[in-house]
Amino acid sequence: RAKDDGRSVYRFFESQMDSDARERRLLEVELRDAIGNRELVLYYQPLVSAESEEPVGFEALIRWNHPIRGLVPPVEFIPVAEHSNLIVDIGDWTIEQACMAASTWPEHLTVAVNLSAKHFRRSDITQVVQKALAMSGLAPKRLEIEITEGLLMEDPEEVVAKLGELRALGVSIAMDDFGTGYSSLNYLLKFPFDKIKIDRSFVNASSGDEVARDILKAIASLGRTLKLKITAEGVETREQASFLTEIACDQLQGFFFARPLDPVELPHYLLTRFPGRAEAVTSEAQAR
Ligand code: C2E
Ligand code: MG
Ligand code: MG
Ligand code: MG
Secondary structure (H helix, E strand, C coil), X not given: CHHHHHHHHHHHHHHHHHHHHHHHHHHHHHHHHHCCCCCEEEEEEEEEECCCCCEXXXXXXXXXXXXXXXXXXXXXXXXXXXXXXXXXXXXXXHHHHHHHHHCCCCCCCEEEEECCHHXXXXXXXXHHXXXXXXXXXXXXXXXXXXXXXXXXXXXXXXXXXXXXHHHHHCCEEEEEEECCCCCHXXXXXXXXXXXXXXXXXXXXXXXXXXXXXXXXXXXHHHHHHCCCEEEECCCCCHHHHHHHHXXXXXXXXXXXXXXXXXXXXXXXHHHHHCCCCCHHHHHHHHHC
16 A cells, blocks of 8 residues: 555656656747747846935846746746756847846946856857947946856856956946855855845845844945945845845845836836936837
8 A cells, every 4th residue: 555655656756747847848949939029028126225225226137928828937937948048048138138228227327137157158258248238338337247156166267267357348246145055155255246145035034033133244244344245135124124224235125125127117217216317218118
């Protein structure tokens, strides 16, 4: 009897695996057409200055507006894209789009783009970034590339060299999801980062958890020691925002300030914050 149970559990897993693989293949086929069909969309979430709570820039966050599935979040299709070579096209597209969008914003605002490790490894990323900057006319200092530790684990010499090239262009490099990996501290000393983004799990835990607050304090002071900018992500409450400002984080990002904005919401957001300076943006959005 026990043996039978074991076997049916096994069979369940086996068929589950088949259907997962089938689902992934189907997604991959559909994703291949998504760029051409203009189904990929960038949302933009504001990063605010901790001091003034005014926006200082935006992070580009990709979504797939699927005709039947609806808005597919990146956690569901980025891994599929990485599994195939599609991540290269998608990554190139994202960098181009983000630079073009930012070039229409008020000039002090920056744009951050998430870079997949697979994309980084499989393309000449410096050339891709250079081309996007040239095409959009965006000042390099307004572009920030967000990478995660995963990128640094393989072939660190080559990665350091490429990050150096990007920085030589004037682009900034941020370490995303700081604190979630295995050797975050180790990497901070080895690579030329400009900024760390504290993972939202620490911010989330900080409400009512003294140890989490102490960890946040320690990360913030480490960042200061290394002369890095510190952004905290996933800020959802006033209490969290106040605490993070108190411990001298530079920038805050999270639902408390704004959710990621779609291409229709963004111009309105800019226009309410920067009346006059955002006029060009709105008229351009309306012309589309
Ligand atoms: P990430 O780069 O750490 O982005 C932050 C994620 O946290 C975003 O999820 C954002 O919507 C979410 N978030 C922001 N504020 C809050 C908050 O207050 N509370 C909570 N609960 N969540 C918040 P999203 O857009 O689903 O993106 C998830 C991840 O997918 C990103 O994490 C990034 O790693 C990846 N991703 C997003 N866009 C791209 C892209 O264009 N290219 C690549 N390669 N990866 C991307
Ligand atoms: Mg990010
Ligand atoms: Mg993050
Ligand atoms: Mg994250």
